[in-house]
Amino acid sequence: MAQALADAAIVGPRPERLIEARRTRGFVSAHAAFWLLxxxxxxxxxxxxxxxxxxxxxxxxxEGFGGKFSGYGFGNFQRLFADASFWKALSNNLVYGLGTVAPSIALAVLIAVALQDATRLNAFLRTVIVFPVVLPLVAVATLFAFVLMPGVGLLDYHLAKLGISGTNWLGNPDTALYAIIGLSIWKNAGYYMLFVLAGLQGIAPELHEAAKLDGAGAFTRFLRITLPLLKPTLAFILVIAMINVVTQIDHVIVLTGGGPSDSTNILLNYIFQAAHQQGDSGRAAAATVISVAALLSLSVASLKTLERGMHYES
Amino acid sequence: MRVMRRIALAAALTAMTAGAATAATRIDFFFPVPVDGALAKEMQNLVARFNQENPDIEVTAAYTGTYDETDIKTRAAIKAGKPPAVALMSANFITQYHIDDLVEAFDPLVRAEGKAPEEFMDGFWPALVGNARVDGGIYGVPFQNSTPLLYYNVDAFKEAGLDPDRPPVTWADWLEDARKLTRREGDKTTRYGIMLPGTYDILGWTMSALTLSNGGQYYNPDWGGEIYYDKPSTVGALTFVDDLVHKFKVMPEGTIQTPAMNNAFFGGQVAMIVSSTGSLSFIRQNMKVPFKVAFIPRNVRNAVPIGGASLIIPKGNSKERQEAAWKLVKWLTSPTVSGGWSRFTGYFAPVKAAYELPEMKDFIDKNPDAKVALEQLAFAKPWFATYNTVAVRKALEDEVQAMLSGKKTPAEAAKAAQANADALLKPYVDATALNLPK
Known part of the structure; x- marks a missing residue:
């Protein structure tokens, strides 16, 4: 008896009609969505x-000499791969990516966890840390041009007290890229921290309380509760950070123009040089296709990897 | 690429439709300003004056950013079929515009007035003719020009026991003064004798100045397919700079960014720098202690390259618009306007007659540094311009930067620069000098 009732409740109206109704509704809403979009x-x-x-x-x-169209093919890619500057830009971009993404995200998580309780002091410190985010990158780069100046710059002034002075950060091919990496971390960590703070709000305090009762220390709780639950947030930040690695260029143009000796030339600047300084739009387009394809596949791959074993809270 | 071009095009179109609907010939004028906002405003004032004096023409002046950006925007506008009637273009880009067949020659316009092209060019300083005439035709009319100068700190000279009225004349003097001016405390250098700007663009210009002073030609001024990076005149100039850094230690190691150099000069951390005449007013405003300017010292002869920009008429303009453009070009390069712009900006006036005007004579008397710049003009040469100039310039700059950081010897740097430059020039060489009858 009870079973029969349950069956009736499940079946409801005749299945065919239900499907039909769903179809029409789906059609109408798809139409509406299309026109709205x-x-x-x-x-x-x-x-x-x-x-x-x-x-x-x-x-x-x-294109032949003088920009005359001469057919289709992969010649632009061949010239691109034969250009030592392209490989230099690619490897610079990899170093720049590795040097900025992981440290700035790690710093963002660290600061966010440290400042997650809403005290007055924390609110003040958060503001201080977010401050670089609201500055335009061009302005930041101009500021850093002065900070990094050998002899008179702020950095050198303080380092001199430690006995390290006269470092020409931007003028030495060995240090210029790292100076730019440092600037990027300074600029982006605060931005990523905002996302982490938002992610932390989504973690139920009961989880931490329960773990505390079980005797878990702060570090264990961070490792076993906070980090796993932040995974969706971190996946999102990772993609944003990788996009930044490929698309942010203002600081390079303002501080070094890609030099000295191409040591800070990253892909986007290389593309700009090829297109506008050398008038070689074919090679520039080939480099664009390569870098966008690399960015897309990296983003997809990282989202997929992080989604595996992700904990979503209901 | 295309996306950028589209944005530039949209900007250009907006600028074009902005003009009022009158019967007058409406033309656009693209101009860059390398320094600051005041110059852009002054240019708008000039154009407003021209429009008032010429009711049959209405010029819309569009500020198009730096020299490089103006090049990009002008090319985009030409490609889109809406070229400006006049553009103010970096003087060493004109060769490439001519190679790409994107500029009108001024010769027919000059001849239509019953003047010979030579006669027209005679009105300008001889050093400017090289960049204005390409393959025998006039493709640019000089508007604002500069040369590199030696700037030096008067107090530092006095402190080192040097006479500030006797700046170094030869490279030997230059080195000797630099050694006296360099001040060391232990292993720390608190004041360097010399700094040269190491940023892309101005580095190449500075190296060409030293090569010219070393008797060199730097490039083939008559044909855009040759550059002389591995010749003795260039190698000598590179070696001199390398010695200043690594042998005599009177100049800091590594690439010196231009703002860092300026700041060090203002702060007294360096006694002598090389910078453009175009920086005169900027340095005058920021330098708290007295400074003077002098010729770039010579090893073989006095010679410097010019810099600056010329007016061009891009291809794709109707006869009527070309006529209007020509009127604007003549007006902007008339002695009065040219002299006024020179006094306002610090660039020298390209028209010789400008310096005959009483207000200009008065100005030169009151500004001895402007006088030095003017006198050096007699020794000026054209600015190097080849096929693919910017990339060819960068080929040397990257190597010089490696040399300044101690990673390459001058000979290695010169050899690598030459090889890279030759590869960049190859398409043009193949299409011209090596394109032989078969």
């Missing part, structure tokens, strides 16, 4: 997808 889709199409297609086309269009 149409204006943005149109703009996206015009200003994002068309340029992407054009970049792809340009990458495979070959």
């Amino acid at each position: 149409a204006p943005s889709l149109f703009l996206l199409f015009l200003f994002t997808y068309v340029p992407i297609l054009e970049a792809l086309m340009q990458a495979v269009s070959l």
Whole structure:
């Protein structure tokens, strides 16, 4: 009896009709969604997808001397791969990526966990740390040009007290990239901290309380509760950070222009040089395609890896 | 790439549609300002004056950023079929514009007035002609120009027992003065004798100044396919700079960013720097202690390259717009306007007649540093311009930067720079000098 009732409750109206109703509703809502999205889709199409297609086309269009079109092929890619500056830019970009992403995220997590309790002092400290985020990168770079000056700069002034002085941070090919990495960490850590703080709000305090009762120390709780539950947040920050590695360029242009001796030349600056200083749009388009493809696959790969074993709270 | 071009194009189109609907010929004028906002404003004032004096023409002046950005925007506008009628272009880009067939020659416009092109160019300082005339045609009309100068701290000279009225004339004097001016405390250098700017663009210009002073030509001024990086004149100049850093230690190691150099000069951490005449007013405003300027010292002869910008008429303009553009170009390079702009900016006036005007004579008398710049002009040479100039310039700059950091010897640097530059020049060489009858 009870079983029969339950069956009736599950079956409800005849299944065919239900499916039909769902279909119509789905159709109507898809229609509505399409028209609601149409204006943005149109703009996206015009200003994002068309340029992407054009970049792809340009990458495979070959030009002879004087910019005359001479056919399609992979000649631009061949010239790109034969250019030592491209490989230098690629390896610089890898060093820059490794040097900025992990440290700035680690710093962001550390600061966020330290400042997560809403006390007045913490609120003040958070503001201080977020401050670099609101400054435009160009302004930051201009400031750092003075901070990093040998002899008179703020950094050198303090280092001199430790007996290290006269370092020409931006003028030495061995240190210039690291100076730029330092600036990027300073600029971005606060931004990522905001996301981590938001992520921390989503972790139920009961979990920590229960663990505390079980005798877990602060470090164990951080490792076993906070970090695993922050995974979705961290995955998101990781993607943002990687996009920043490829798209932020203002500081390089302001501080070094890619020098000395190409030591701070990263891909986007290389693309700019190829397109506008050397008038070689084919090679620039090929480099663009390569760097965007690398960025896309890295982002997808990192999201996939971090999603595995992710804990979502309901 | 395309995306950037699109943005530039949109900006250009906005600028173009901004003009009022009158019967007058409406033309656009793209101009860069390398220094600050005051200059852009002054340029707008000039154009407003021109529009008032020429009711049949309406010029819209569009500020287009730096020299490099103006190049990008002008090329984008030409490609889009909406070229400006006049653009103020870095003087050493004109060769490339001509190679790409993107500029009109001024010769027909000059001839239409019953003047010979030579006669027209005679009105300008001879050093400027090299960058204005390419393959026999006039493709640029000089508007604002500069040369490198030696700036030195008068107090530091006195303190080192040197006479500030007798700046170094030869490289030997220069080194000797630098050694006296360098002040060391233990293993720390509190004041360097010399600094040369190491930032891209100005580094290449500075190295060409030293090469010219060393008797060299630096590049083939008549054909854009040759550069002389591994010749004795260039290698000698590179070696001199390397010695200043590593042998005599009167100049700091590594690339010196231009702002760092300026700051060190203002702060007394360096006694002598090389900078453009265009920086005169900037340095005058920021330097608290007395300073003077002098010629770039010579090893073989006195010679410096010019810098600055010329007016061009991009291709793709109607006859009517070309005529209007020509009127604007003539007006902007008339002695009165040219002299006024020179006094306002610190650039020297390209038209010789400007210096015959009483207000200009008065100005030169009151500003001895402007006088030095003017006198050095007699020894000036064209600015190096080849096919793919910027990349060819960077080929040397990257190697000099490696040399300044002690990673390469001058000979190695010169050899690598030459090889890289030759590879960059190859397409043009193949299309011209090695394109032989078969």
